[in-house]
Amino acid sequence: MSEQTPVKEAPANPPTELEKRFPGAVKRDERAGYEGHIVEVAKLHEVAAAIRDEMGYDFLSSVTAVDYYSEAPEGENFIEVVYHLYKSTGGGALVYRVQVPRDDAVVPSLVDLYPGADFQEREAWDLYGVKFEGHPDLRRILLWEGFAGHPMRKDWKEPYFEEDVKPFKNRWPEGQVYRIEDRNPVGKNVSYPQGFDPEGFQETDDPRMYESLERSSQDFVERIDTEQVVVNLGPQHPSTHGVFRMAVRMHGETIVGLKPVMGYLHRNHEQIGERNTWTMNMPFTDRLDYLSSMSNNFGYALAVEKLIGEKAAPPERAEYIRVIMAELTRISNHLWAIGFLLNDLGAFFTPALYAIEERELILDIFEATAGSRMMCNYFRFGGVARDLPEGILPKIKDLVTDRLPRKVEELDLYLSANELVRSRGEGVGVITPEEAIAFSAAGPVLRASGVPYDVRRADPYSIYDRFKFDVTVRQHGDVYDRYMIRIDEIYQSLSILRQALKDIPEGEIMNGKNPYQVRVPAGESYGRVEGPKGELGFYIVSTGKANPHRYHVRAPSFINLTILEKMCVGQKIADVVVNLGSIDIVLGEVDR
Amino acid sequence: MTEKTVTPTVNSAGYDVPPELRQSVAITTLDKIWNMGRRYSVWPMMFGLACCAIEMICTAASRYDLARFGMEVMRPSPRQSDLMIVSGTVTKKMIPQIVRLYNQMPEPKYVMAMGACASGGGPFKEGYNVVSGVDQYIPVDVYVPGCPPTPQALLHGLMKLQEKIDRESITKVRWYQKDEIPAIPVPILGPDIIDPRDNAAIREMASRKAAPAAPAAQPETAEAPAA
Numbered sequence: 001m002s003e004q005t006p007v008k009e010a011p012a013n014p015p016t017e018l019e020k021r022f023p024g025a026v027k028r029d030e031r032a033g034y035e036g037h038i039v040e041v042a043k044l045h046e047v048a049a050a051i052r053d054e055m056g057y058d059f060l061s062s063v064t065a066v067d068y069y070s071e072a073p074e075g076e077n078f079i080e081v082v083y084h085l086y087k088s089t090g091g092g093a094l095v096y097r098v099q100v101p102r103d104d105a106v107v108p109s110l111v112d113l114y115p116g117a118d119f120q121e122r123e124a125w126d127l128y129g130v131k132f133e134g135h136p137d138l139r140r141i142l143l144w145e146g147f148a149g150h151p152m153r154k155d156w157k158e159p160y161f162e163e164d165v166k167p168f169k170n171r172w173p174e175g176q177v178y179r180i181e182d183r184n185p186v187g188k189n190v191s192y193p194q195g196f197d198p199e200g201f202q203e204t205d206d207p208r209m210y211e212s213l214e215r216s217s218q219d220f221v222e223r224i225d226t227e228q229v230v231v232n233l234g235p236q237h238p239s240t241h242g243v244f245r246m247a248v249r250m251h252g253e254t255i256v257g258l259k260p261v262m263g264y265l266h267r268n269h270e271q272i273g274e275r276n277t278w279t280m281n282m283p284f285t286d287r288l289d290y291l292s293s294m295s296n297n298f299g300y301a302l303a304v305e306k307l308i309g310e311k312a313a314p315p316e317r318a319e320y321i322r323v324i325m326a327e328l329t330r331i332s333n334h335l336w337a338i339g340f341l342l343n344d345l346g347a348f349f350t351p352a353l354y355a356i357e358e359r360e361l362i363l364d365i366f367e368a369t370a371g372s373r374m375m376c377n378y379f380r381f382g383g384v385a386r387d388l389p390e391g392i393l394p395k396i397k398d399l400v401t402d403r404l405p406r407k408v409e410e411l412d413l414y415l416s417a418n419e420l421v422r423s424r425g426e427g428v429g430v431i432t433p434e435e436a437i438a439f440s441a442a443g444p445v446l447r448a449s450g451v452p453y454d455v456r457r458a459d460p461y462s463i464y465d466r467f468k469f470d471v472t473v474r475q476h477g478d479v480y481d482r483y484m485i486r487i488d489e490i491y492q493s494l495s496i497l498r499q500a501l502k503d504i505p506e507g508e509i510m511n512g513k514n515p516y517q518v519r520v521p522a523g524e525s526y527g528r529v530e531g532p533k534g535e536l537g538f539y540i541v542s543t544g545k546a547n548p549h550r551y552h553v554r555a556p557s558f559i560n561l562t563i564l565e566k567m568c569v570g571q572k573i574a575d576v577v578v579n580l581g582s583i584d585i586v587l588g589e590v591d592r
Numbered sequence: 593m594t595e596k597t598v599t600p601t602v603n604s605a606g607y608d609v610p611p612e613l614r615q616s617v618a619i620t621t622l623d624k625i626w627n628m629g630r631r632y633s634v635w636p637m638m639f640g641l642a643c644c645a646i647e648m649i650c651t652a653a654s655r656y657d658l659a660r661f662g663m664e665v666m667r668p669s670p671r672q673s674d675l676m677i678v679s680g681t682v683t684k685k686m687i688p689q690i691v692r693l694y695n696q697m698p699e700p701k702y703v704m705a706m707g708a709c710a711s712g713g714g715p716f717k718e719g720y721n722v723v724s725g726v727d728q729y730i731p732v733d734v735y736v737p738g739c740p741p742t743p744q745a746l747l748h749g750l751m752k753l754q755e756k757i758d759r760e761s762i763t764k765v766r767w768y769q770k771d772e773i774p775a776i777p778v779p780i781l782g783p784d785i786i787d788p789r790d791n792a793a794i795r796e797m798a799s800r801k802a803a804p805a806a807p808a809a810q811p812e813t814a815e816a817p818a819a
Contacts, residue, residue: 143721144685148783151720158720159784180717181724185797189684189713189724190784196798198786205781235689238638238668242645243686264686265642267709268719275718284715290643290740356653374643374740588642591683 018096021054022047029097033307033523033542036095044098045108048083052113057085057094059453060114060440062526062537062554063121065128069102069154079105079130082539084526084554088437088451090458093526100130102153109135116440119562127152127270137212142263142591144205148193152271159184159191165547166275209247209259216565217249217257226251231573235264239344239577242587246564246576253572258565262558262591269592273551278304278381278518281551286375288553289589291336294329294366295531297379298322302461303527303538304381307520312382314511319463320504321384324396325369325376326529327493327500331404332362333532334486334493335411337584341483342415344581345424351415358407361399368392381518383510393501400497408490416484425480429567429579432477439563442556443534445583448485449477455530466503467496479575482582517546524550533557533584553592557585623761630674631754632662634702637673639693642680644707644740651743661750670696675753677746678732681709681716682723684785688778694730695775699767702756704749705732708739715739729787730776 018026018037025043029036039047051057062084068076078099085094098107109132110117121132122141129150132138139145149156160180162168181187192198210230217228234245243264249257269288273281285300286293301322305312314322339355363373368389370376378385415421431441436449446453452473456464472488474481522544528537534556541550560583567579607619640648652658652666667673670693682690694703705726708714713724726732733756736749762768777788786794 144781146782158718160718160724162718186787186790186793188728188785188787188790189717189720189722190786190794192794192798193783194798196783196794198780198782198788198791198794201780201782201786203781235686236639236670236693243641243689263721264683264689265681266683266685266721267642267681267716268721269716272716272719287643287715290646353654356650357655360650360653360655373742374646 018047018051021050026096029095031523033521035524036097039096039098041098041100041107045110045113047096048110048113051085051094051096055094056087056089058437059086059088060084060110060116061086061093061442061528061535062539062552063110063117063124064539064550064552064554065124065130065152066541066550066552067102067128067152067154071155077102079128081107081124081130082524083110084537084539086459088453090453092459095526105130106133107131108133109138111135114440115438116559116562119558123558126150129153137216139208139212140205140263142266144203144263145208146204151268158268158271159189164275165545166277166280209261213247213249213257213259216259228256233576234261240580241340241585242590244580244585244587244590246580248568248573248576250573253574255568255571255573255576258568258576260561260564262561262587265587265591267591269553270551274548276548277546278520278548279516281548282379283375283377285553286377287588288555288592289333289531289533289536289557289586290374291586292329292333292532293374293376294325294370294378295333295529295536297376298326298462299527299529299531299536300538301379301381301527302529303525303540304518304520306527307523307525307540307542308381308518309521312511312518314383315508316505317387317507318383318509318511320500321388321509322379322462323464323467323500324497324504325366325378325384327497328362328365328396330493330532331490332359333584334490335359335408337532337581338411338415338483338486341479341578341581341584342421344577345421347420351411354407354411358404361403365392365396365399368395380510380514382512383508383514385514387509393504396497397501400494400501404490405494408487408494412487416487421483422480424575424578425483425582426476426478428479428571428575429482429582430476430478431563431567435563435566436477439566440559441534441563442560443531444482444485444489445534445560445563447472448474448481450475455528455535459528461527461529467499469496479578479582482584486584520544520548528554531556533586533589534560553589555589555592557583557587557589558592561585561590626762627758627760630700630760631757633665634661634663634675634750634753634757635665635667635673636663636675636677637670637693637697638666638668639670639676640679641682641686642709644679644710647740647743647746648677648679648706651746656743656747658747658750661747661754663750670694671698673697674700675702675704677704677706678710678726679706681714682726683721684723684779685721685781687723687726687729687785688781690726691729691776691778695778699773700765702733702753703730704734704736704753706736706746706749707741708737711735711737723785729779 025040026037029038066080068078079102080097080099082097124130126140126142229250231248234240235243245261247259285296288296335355335358339352342351367373370378431449433450436446452471454471457471469492474485520542524541526539537554539552540548543549568576658664705711710726716722717724734749734753738745780786
């Protein structure tokens, strides 16, 4: 596993670079298993600006909060906001954090420095109740305005609460199963504040969202005196790729403001993840980006293995299997993305049918290996769950060397030069490289804007440093380039697959036995992989117990959406769905 | 169709058709004809919620080919569709829209809960934003197990729906009765999701709760140990 922390100096006393630069404002994080620095809350903005401008950490990968809560009064009681930053030229992470009291959690917002922090800060506000001072639009993002409480706080209990951690002890009291809903007075998954009267209750979520939409399109209103129309696309809309909603404010057909509304598939992945044991979370990661479950497995496995250390280093054969599966996933995901981008362009279902046909062949391989078409649950800490079945390697070889290249070329041939694809795609939704980095865009969206950043190359993990492949990059940053980059990536993945299939050794597939429970030492780790949608990161905090203390997913689809408004303003309404399709979101990952 | 199969399967109204007419005359019930038309043209709503939607799309695609059942016509509008396949986790934020869509569908309408989540909450049941089963709000005709159900499982569920349709009778089905079918009240996003049908129970529950932070589901038999 690669060492990802260039700023982590020797544990001796000499002050680190950051400590020298900001005496008093920054101090090293001394806790065992933690890296990075703790920044004074009051100085955060100043320090962050200097880190961005002087040290070149221009890519804010992840912002998240952690709740350190204990019922004992002398225990630690604070909320920590953790920032992971990278250089867009490659290299390891810079981590800094601020600590604020739980009852007065106010942190300066970094949206003006890193616009990509926008949604992530809103998420931290929504789930942890951390107020980001100076945030232009601090509304709830995954839940709705008016929801009682901030559910990720450790002292907030959900209506179906049974125990703090799994496995639950009382699953079968006296040999009889009970259903938790039978213990709720309403018989549903609900709880209300005391004295609440539902009669005549008014929703407040939509009005606040429309207010914010109007505010963001204010300057347009002042210049031109015409009536503007607000159109809602979604959450039930065939082109929003799931239950995603966009409120669009239009002048004629031109978009003057757009607010994404999400959370319609917010199924509390992180909260459930903190109740689960480490291993139990693996099948849940499948359901994040459900088009590429193997990649999600990969990211989570890496994060936990990093924390466990050498004991969980996967054997050689397992590493190869992992790479093969991850790259097959990338291909199947991109095939789907291309097919459905064409759907959005108006070529209804025909290109998608051809793409799905190839995807089915890849799913067959997954089914043979992992036992399930979509939800593979295949990776384990220190290897993979089971060996490749007999006869599957020739099948993969066949697919990779013959069928897929042929079929992708066919798609390329018929679609890429197509007049309609070009005229609907070229020059639409242009993102400059600076914008892409500032908005923390990742994956194909970033690379289509001319930034050759690929985690596999910039910060290699697993055995990716052994393979020859090009980091695909396109220069225009428009919809057409975001389409083309996926075709390019399929070719690169095929090339990696061919190399991996040539070199795959025989041998063990697990480091030791596949345990029922894993011991994860206390500390934190951030594991990231280049998922098909972009940089997929898992931030985990362990206290040495059987369950994660914090389990956060840096979801590329979610963060790539930050730039959607910028992409769409000034364009026509018909381009909105195309822009959205070119980002390639999966709602399971956006809302988690 | 051969003579043998015509008589027993279609002619089941109890009339004996003379042998010389059996090639050209069939006597059956109105129900049978009605149901046959209905079972082969169930138009699903193009409506995906989560992972299961992907398998639903795969079912509609070339390998599994939903068109064999006359169901390939996915309508994006609820006004034109007969079947709502609830394909995925139903969240509290989404349930008002689902109920609204259900109300907008014209009768006869069917609902299929596809997958564990739509049937009962699935792996995400305990989540604070998850509705444990769409049947808490709208009536469900067929449940399809699986996480996600494979296309084969979905097809099996659709065939079960066809069987259900076969058993209908136009004299008894509720949409041909005199009374108007009331719309289902749309839930409201309050401090938690509010089902207007439960208003009285909610008021009751909110008034008697002692500790505001304690969960409503805390059982009387305090088995749950402190952390």
